Amino acid sequence: MSELREAGSNCYKGKNGNRNGAKLVRNKPSKTVSRLLSGQQCAMNDEITDVAGDSKAPDLERTGASPEAIISHYDKGEDFFKLVLGPELIYSCALFESDDDLAEAQRRKLDYHIEAANAANAKRVLDVGCGWGAMLRRLVDHAEVPHVVGLTLSPSQANWIRRQPRPGLEVVEQDWRDHQPTQRYDAIISVGAFEHFVQKGLDPVKKLDAYREFFDFCDRMLVAEGKISLQTIAFSEPHEGHPLLEKTFPDSDLPLIWEPIAAAEGKFVLTTLRNDRDHYYRTLRAWEQNLMAHYAEAIELVGESTVADFRRYLRISATGFRMGIVSLLRMSFQKRM
Numbered sequence: 001m002s003e004l005r006e007a008g009s010n011c012y013k014g015k016n017g018n019r020n021g022a023k024l025v026r027n028k029p030s031k032t033v034s035r036l037l038s039g040q041q042c043a044m045n046d047e048i049t050d051v052a053g054d055s056k057a058p059d060l061e062r063t064g065a066s067p068e069a070i071i072s073h074y075d076k077g078e079d080f081f082k083l084v085l086g087p088e089l090i091y092s093c094a095l096f097e098s099d100d101d102l103a104e105a106q107r108r109k110l111d112y113h114i115e116a117a118n119a120a121n122a123k124r125v126l127d128v129g130c131g132w133g134a135m136l137r138r139l140v141d142h143a144e145v146p147h148v149v150g151l152t153l154s155p156s157q158a159n160w161i162r163r164q165p166r167p168g169l170e171v172v173e174q175d176w177r178d179h180q181p182t183q184r185y186d187a188i189i190s191v192g193a194f195e196h197f198v199q200k201g202l203d204p205v206k207k208l209d210a211y212r213e214f215f216d217f218c219d220r221m222l223v224a225e226g227k228i229s230l231q232t233i234a235f236s237e238p239h240e241g242h243p244l245l246e247k248t249f250p251d252s253d254l255p256l257i258w259e260p261i262a263a264a265e266g267k268f269v270l271t272t273l274r275n276d277r278d279h280y281y282r283t284l285r286a287w288e289q290n291l292m293a294h295y296a297e298a299i300e301l302v303g304e305s306t307v308a309d310f311r312r313y314l315r316i317s318a319t320g321f322r323m324g325i326v327s328l329l330r331m332s333f334q335k336r337m
């Protein structure tokens with residue numbers, strides 16, 4: 001029954017495991033970074049100009065999915081993804097209540113994160129891994145946020161967002177590690193991107209360091225007491241993973257269930273945590289039903305083997321959530337004072 005159990009020893013070694021050939025550099029941070037990291041940053045000042053070029057992340061080994069790896073999955077064309085995901089192109093677990101359909105449950109999920117991050121009526125909100133921009137549009141259209149910034153590594157996602165412009169809505173094709181705004185954000189939302197921040201086979205210490213780097217980044221980006229709402233899939237217990245999922249999402253790996261919390265320690269207080277694995281099961285089944293309802297059209301768009309692999313990936317993932325091998329974490333964190 002469980003295709004996940006087939007995983008065996010075919011452990012994928014991320015081809016970019018040592019991307020840039022860079023050594024792990026964990027030197028003492030500069031004085032400015034130390035001041036920032038120790039929480040002495042100008043809590044009353046929204047500008048990040050005080051740290052100028054120094055606001056960039058310390059020079060750690062770059063981990064996770066490269067733009068090429070992201071493009072290989074996400075740039076199959078919006079026409080294909082629309083058949084599966086629906087017109088808003090939301091590619092992450094929905095939040096169902098009673099007999100919600102997929103579109104209602106996806107809207108509920110967007111609003112859940114907006115509330116959890118305290119983002120409604122905020123001045124500036126960052127979406128790390130914004131996909132095709134549904135969260136950005138919801139923030140502008142319904143939560144009355146005057147300036148939202150989305151980051152994605154996918155050019156086709158960025159172009160899609162640019163084709164539906166809104167005043168104050170900005171999308172940047174950029175790794176969060178390279179993002180250097182001049183002003184802090186009031187809130188950060190990140191849904192379904194954390195799964196791409198490390199690659200398979202990474203040493204556990206380096207893996208946790210990579211996640212810490214993300215929370216350090218959020219700490220630098222946020223105003224005092226700012227909140228993050230984070231959604232990610234996680235392994236409920238250590239697991240080999242599945243070769244097809246590794247092929248589907250190259251250079252990516254899931255965190256263990258405790259790793260995001262451990263990585264946030266010292267910088268953020270965990271304020272809410274829920275495991276909605278049954279919601280991802282339901283989402284994946286809905287995506288599969290959509291795919292099957294448009295099977296011939298999907299084949300015409302991306303070819304038979306891509307469609308077959310895509311269906312298998314949806315089914316394997318659904319089984320993983322059903323069996324509890326993987327969890328769906330929705331967690332919110334508040335920046336420590």
Ligand SMILES: C[S@@+](CC[C@H](N)C(=O)[O-])C[C@H]1O[C@@H](n2cnc3c(N)ncnc32)[C@H](O)[C@@H]1O
Binds near residue numbers: 070091129134174177
């Ligand atoms: C599964 S999609 C989720 C999209 C969207 N949040 C949603 O719920 O529909 C993952 C997104 O994360 C982005 N991503 C992955 N790694 C990233 C990184 N290092 N920096 C910025 N974006 C990243 C991808 O480009 C993609 O937009």
